Amino acid sequence: MTAQRAQAPVAGTRPWLDILGTLARLGVGGVLVAAGALKVANLPLSAFAVRAYQLLPYELAGYVGYALPVVELLVGVLLLAGLFTRWAALAAGVLMAGFVVGIGWAWATGLAIDCGCFGGGGPTEAGRTAYPLELTRDALLLGLSAWLVVRPRTAYALDNALS
Amino acid sequence: MSAPGPAATARPDAPRGGPSRSVIAAVVAVLAVVAVVVAIVIGRAASTSPEPTSSAAPSASASAQADPGKAVPTGATGFGGPLVVNPGAPANVPTLEVFEDPQCPICAQFEAAYGPTIAAMVKANQVKHVVHTMSFLDLNLRNDSSNRAANAAFCAADQGKFVPYMQAVYAGQPATEGQGWTDEQLTGFATGVGVTGTGLDQWKACVAAGTYLAHVAALETNSEKAGVNSTPTVKLNGQKLTNVTPDGLVAAVKAATR
Numbered sequence: 031m032t033a034q035r036a037q038a039p040v041a042g043t044r045p046w047l048d049i050l051g052t053l054a055r056l057g058v059g060g061v062l063v064a065a066g067a068l069k070v071a072n073l074p075l076s077a078f079a080v081r082a083y084q085l086l087p088y089e090l091a092g093y094v095g096y097a098l099p100v101v102e103l104l105v106g107v108l109l110l111a112g113l114f115t116r117w118a119a120l121a122a123g124v125l126m127a128g129f130v131v132g133i134g135w136a137w138a139t140g141l142a143i144d145c146g147c148f149g150g151g152g153p154t155e156a157g158r159t160a161y162p163l164e165l166t167r168d169a170l171l172l173g174l175s176a177w178l179v180v181r182p183r184t185a186y187a188l189d190n191a192l193s
Numbered sequence: 194m195s196a197p198g199p200a201a202t203a204r205p206d207a208p209r210g211g212p213s214r215s216v217i218a219a220v221v222a223v224l225a226v227v228a229v230v231v232a233i234v235i236g237r238a239a240s241t242s243p244e245p246t247s248s249a250a251p252s253a254s255a256s257a258q259a260d261p262g263k264a265v266p267t268g269a270t271g272f273g274g275p276l277v278v279n280p281g282a283p284a285n286v287p288t289l290e291v292f293e294d295p296q297c298p299i300c301a302q303f304e305a306a307y308g309p310t311i312a313a314m315v316k317a318n319q320v321k322h323v324v325h326t327m328s329f330l331d332l333n334l335r336n337d338s339s340n341r342a343a344n345a346a347f348c349a350a351d352q353g354k355f356v357p358y359m360q361a362v363y364a365g366q367p368a369t370e371g372q373g374w375t376d377e378q379l380t381g382f383a384t385g386v387g388v389t390g391t392g393l394d395q396w397k398a399c400v401a402a403g404t405y406l407a408h409v410a411a412l413e414t415n416s417e418k419a420g421v422n423s424t425p426t427v428k429l430n431g432q433k434l435t436n437v438t439p440d441g442l443v444a445a446v447k448a449a450t451r
Binding site: 074077082093192 | 213214225236420
């Protein structure tokens, strides 16, 4: 998958790309752990935040809200540790894509909600939404996750210690 | 087997006899499933209690543990239904629905700006005024004041004082959103709007028992299911109203009158 170039000392290795990948991994992992940790202590609020998007049926939205903080924490920890990086990055990318769709939908249909990304959430007083900022952040994280799926090789990763 | 990159893997190679990737992957997968299931169980349990996690504001109503059943306050359309301020309104007038949370500061501003206009229209039988008291801010603010204030307001409804009580609640919002109200403050609102004597005793018993807490929770659920996602929200005959002045509201009501 990695291109073989004449300049690389060993075919397939690019140390500086590994470092960049590490930064991407730590960035996405760090954000996910923070988001999950802030939400996991108030699961009813997390459920409420997901319901406010009105994208899913009431009950299902609740389940997604309960499960999301735990999933974020797990994926985030895997990324921070550099364990199963490609799969964790894929999961992170799916999450980010979901958030981009959800927030974009809320914006397009005129909902006024707090995205609930870092706790909080649900209806908000109109005029306090921050959709462009939230979309940009999640799109950026989606891009970093996609990079890691394509090139999961990073420095200081548990993956490198496993056979 | 992947060779460590020259930029260094700080960790030594795992022992050859150590756990393989597949074993670790299986453990992670099982952990993930267990964690999700536990989270859903805990989340559901935490959500079904009518009394949310308790607040910084001390609550003396320890008997909120009592099971309130499915009591419906005077004037509500049913369990979990909104409160109709003037059920005797004529059939040809439009229905004005207001969705508010007691702790919502902009709701207080709304009430101050539009309350007198709405009250005047109600008095003149020009509109049917329906109030959906929401309580989601308890989750955001991590207290139980919206639920308790709503319950207290419904207890006041039994004494015929729902609207004045809610006005007192909005006028008495704390300086910092999230401080909520003490039981003493909620009682002060009641006496301040003229709930006295046996009525006050009944009100106090109603509040202490948390009689309408289940109703408040059901009303919140129904409001969410009705798609209300911002407070205050005002609907005239089911259509959301935005950016109206009090005069504009009067005009809209007039236009909607058959």
